[in-house]
Amino acid sequence: AQSVTQLDSQVPVFEEAPVELRCNYSSSVSVYLFWYVQYPNQGLQLLLKYLSGSTLVKGINGFEAEFNKSQTSFHLRKPSVHISDTAEYFCAVSRHNTDKLIFGTGTRLQVFP
Amino acid sequence: DAGITQSPRHKVTETGTPVTLRCHQTENHRYMYWYRQDPGHGLRLIHYSYGVKDTDKGEVSDGYSVSRSKTEDFLLTLESATSSQTSVYFCAISESDPSSYNEQFFGPGTRLTVL
Numbered sequence: 172a173q174s175v176t177q178l179d180s181q182v183p184v185f186e187e188a189p190v191e192l193r194c195n196y197s198s199s200v201s202v203y204l205f206w207y208v209q210y211p212n213q214g215l216q217l218l219l220k221y222l223s224g225s226t227l228v229k230g231i232n233g234f235e236a237e238f239n240k241s242q243t244s245f246h247l248r249k250p251s252v253h254i255s256d257t258a259e260y261f262c263a264v265s266r267h268n269t270d271k272l273i274f275g276t277g278t279r280l281q282v283f284p
Numbered sequence: 285d286a287g288i289t290q291s292p293r294h295k296v297t298e299t300g301t302p303v304t305l306r307c308h309q310t311e312n313h314r315y316m317y318w319y320r321q322d323p324g325h326g327l328r329l330i331h332y333s334y335g336v337k338d339t340d341k342g343e344v345s346d347g348y349s350v351s352r353s354k355t356e357d358f359l360l361t362l363e364s365a366t367s368s369q370t371s372v373y374f375c376a377i378s379e380s381d382p383s384s385y386n387e388q389f390f391g392p393g394t395r396l397t398v399l
Contacts (some may be wrong), residue, residue: 180324205387214288214374214390215327261326271342272388276326 173198175264177275185283186254192247192278194262204245205263205272206236215261221245232256257282287311288391290375296397303362305394307375309355315378316358317388318342318350320371327374333358365398372396 176195184190196202203222207215219230226238236247245262262275287310297303307316315334319327319342329342331350339350347369349361362369372395376388 177326207390212393214392215376216390217387220387271329271332274327276324 173273175262175275177278179278181279183281187251189250190252192260194245196243196264201267203265206247207261209259252282254282290391290394294395298399300364303365305360307358309377313377313379317376318360319374322371367398370398
């Protein structure tokens, strides 16, 4: 069975500092990988996705993620965060030829001035 | 933004009462999903639909039923609400078929409190 692990439930960081949110998945078959962001009192919005090809994926708002097949990881990074990046971030995985997403438990990013 | 609305957006109800949440889409997407979001659990799939009158259970389907009589509407019913069903419920839609990737678009959520 697939699973997604987000190791950090909360990540505090100061504005303009770099940040990395970690995501590891378990699957014996090929997968698609996603990062979603949820701002307070809102639904989820897609940040970026890995389908195939280049392992470095760029998304909206300056975020990027790198797919590492050998380590089964898909960590999210941003070189310089803003106050407005304060939100909860969810990693999700979908096995090829299925119609379900499996979500991690989320990481709350808190950016301080 | 994908055209997804959820109603009601907030609801407070009492244990034992029936509750129906509605998800409405204007995108004509085939797949629709109901999730619940709880602290420490992320999003968990309750039920999903892959077409009109075609539904299936997710990982936390006990105590919930769904119906989809039209492409645009997906209803989630709690036949007899319990306090453990206090949660935020999200609807999602997806156009994908099994040969494609599964990008889902989410509604704004419904906050349900069962007293």
